[in-house]
Amino acid sequence: MASLELVDVSKRYGRTEAVRNVSLSVGDGEFLVLVGPSGCGKSTLLNLIAGLEHASSGEIRIDARRVNEVHPKDRDIAMVFQSYALYPNMNVERNITFGLRARGVPKAQRDTALRKVASLLQIEPLLERKPAELSGGQRQRVAMGRAMVRDPSIFLFDEPLSNLDAKLRLEMRTEIKRLHQRLGTSAVYVTHDQIEAMTLATRIAVMRDGVLQQCADPRTVFESPANLFVADFIGSPSMNFVPATLVQQDGSLGVHLPRQGDAALYVPLPQAPARYADWLGRDVVFGVRPEHLAALRPGEPALPARAVLECRVDVVEPTGTDTMVFFPLGAVEMVARIDAQAAVRPGELLRLAIDAARTSLFDPRTGQRI
Known part of the structure; x- marks a missing residue:
């Protein structure tokens, strides 16, 4: 497990400020959900944490170590994308272990990690199938398995359930929460769905136009919203x-x-x-x-x-x-x-x-x- 800290982090694209002076922290084993409407800066912030984007100002720290200049592969972070990003020509087994093979992890160690993750996600019967032969929920499990097999210190989720139907989204939401309870790994999860935020998070960070509006536990955000925007965005129907x-x-x-x-x-x-x-x-x-x-x-x-x-x-x-x-x-x-x-x-x-x-x-x- 690891802690994450953002200190006055901003990201500018020319004159456009996508993220503005955001400061927040994620403790060991915490599940932080970044929520807000489309274009509010939450995915940009996740990319900054992952190292896929470079901060214009501010500091990003993992376990108190500044990582602004650290390459994404060296941040000990695993990311689950909205689009699954699976290799269509590889079966499930090779998709999950691709990163381990690229880093030269011995086969015996890869196989042990694969068996553990496949059992946890209940995808053992799918290991020989190609992504085209899988349902949306099965593909999402494989994408999660590829992240989990690395045993990272922090998980990043970028709207992983948005492509699923309502029933499957509910099932996968429960599965993600169950997995987090078992693994205890720190996680940052991006969504525009406030119900996902309320049910998954230990803390919710609500964003608007690149600015952090409130960061607190779900009950506090629901019962004591910091402003009209948070009160309107959180809750269905809204306040x-x-x-x-x-x-x-x-x-x-x-x-x-x-x-x-x-x-x-x-x-x-x-x-x-x-x-x-x-x-x-x-x-x-x-x-x-x-x-x-x-x-x-x-x-x-x-x-x-x-x-x-x-x-x-x-x-x-x-x-x-x-x-x-x-x-x-x-x-x-x-x-x-x-x-x-x-x-x-x-x-x-x-x-x-x-x-x-x-x-x-x-x-x-x-x-x-x-």
Whole structure:
């Protein structure tokens, strides 16, 4: 195992800055996921770590050793690509052991490493097949085997599941997590899929336009996003955002949410942090995740310190495990994730309890979490 550290790393292509002053670290055995929309710089950052690109500034350190000028083959890193990058004229066995043979590893040692990896990935019956004879999932296993057989100190994954169908992607995601738990090797994984990020990572690094927005464990990123971008990108469906005003009522802090034709809805903020007091009377952005809007049965009271929002249902989307309900709140379209057993139809009135203790407030000017 090894540690990885990036210190103020930037990459420029002429006047375009693809990565800007990124600093982060990966501890021994950690699984860091770089996530963000297309073009945010996450694959460029992975290539910088691998040595496939050279940093314009900053330092890349592996086990506290600067590796900016170290050749990719000497960084003790193995990379799994999106395209698998298998040699079509070689069978699975030769694809997996190609790197070992190129470095002159003795045959007995190669065979031992091959057997170990093939058993771990359950691809022993495939060793004599060519890549064209394999399914997408089998090819991905072979690509992973080629990386694993080197026993590297750090694994790099560049969107390895993006070419697979939804069912196989789920299976391979579980397989990658299981393998990481067994091997304990440090890993950096790039994806644009925030569900992959949430399920695989020990920590998530969210990027936008080459800039690191937040790096934290999945729960922190989900429940305490650093800004509006992170709150919107992480979560499916993403967080609801409503323009609001921070007020004080009955000695407690809360927000007023605008409603068309009605008085503003007051939402108390129990256990509001002391810093909220600086925003009293000012405009904020109120954020609440769909999971934190609970449908109430007719006549059912809400728990204390929870505001009740009465809305008219616009669209209902059953997903099997739960139901998405879309409705307007003032000029904003909202979505709630409610129990699949709740009988809700478009046009009906629905009462929702807001779990105010799990909401967020953002600065409408900067987008930063308050």
